[in-house]
Amino acid sequence: MAGVSFCVPVNILVHHHILRKAKKLFGLDISQFFVALAAVLTMGAAANYGRIIILRIVGERIVARLRSQLYRRTYVQNAEFFDANRVGDLLSRLSSDTVIVGKSITQNLSDGLRAMVSGGAGFTAMAWVSLKLTSILCLMFPPVAIGAFFYGRAIRNLSRKIQRNLGTLTKIAEERLGNVRTSQAFAGETQEFEWILW
The missing domain is CATH 1.20.5 (Single alpha-helices involved in coiled-coils or other helix-helix interfaces)
Structure with a gap:
């Protein structure tokens, strides 16, 4: 993701500043533009860090709640349930399965939404650069x-x-x-x- 983020300023620098000999980019001097771009990228990195921390906290709370509810529901089952399901299976559900469900709800959902947004932005940027090349790439989809x-x-x-x-x-x-x-x-x-x- 960082590599893609840094491709944008390099492309702008080469296209506008070197090839066109432009003095300003988006109404800013070259140095002002790259300071603003560095600020935007820094804010993006800080937001990503905050997202990871928040998702970790939410995920741990979800797993703890799932475990407590599963334990309560399992404990009140009748004797036939415990004859059909061994304690080892129930412990596996209580330990590893709850972690998988919690990760699916938080981390995987967040990564999927981020990938969709990044894919849509990348597709739009490709279409803006070359519509013909984008249509050829769509055949591979x-x-x-x-x-x-x-x-x-x-x-x-x-x-x-x-x-x-x-x-x-x-x-x-x-x-x-x-x-x-x-x-x-x-x-x-x-x-x-x-x-x-x-």
Whole structure:
């Protein structure tokens, strides 16, 4: 993003100042223009920093609220629920799944909106520079969008498998660690080490 931001002043400098021998840019002297541009870029960096801090705080609060609500709802379930769902699966939902949901609500949503705004601004700038070149680039958009769609579905399926396997691993590890004294009493540490390597 910073590289794109610095392309604009370099392009303006080359196009207006060097090629056209202009004395002023947008009604400002060259030095005044670049001081104003540096101020705008600094304010943008400060706003981005503030956005990151605010999203981090909001995300942590969302995760904490999700965990407390999930714990309350899980705790009041009947015995059949706990027979069907092992404690390891529930712990995985309580720990990692809440973080994923909180990140999706805050960070991913913010990044998606920022990417849409940046993409729209970039597309407008490209159309302003060369409408013909932009129309040629638009022909590449449908194949890229289709590829991104299928890639996103594959990543989503892979993420679901990872979460399912993580829940299984947590469940088995919780059972094994819960019976560690029995295993140690019968010198079964070697078998436990072999189990974790599968």
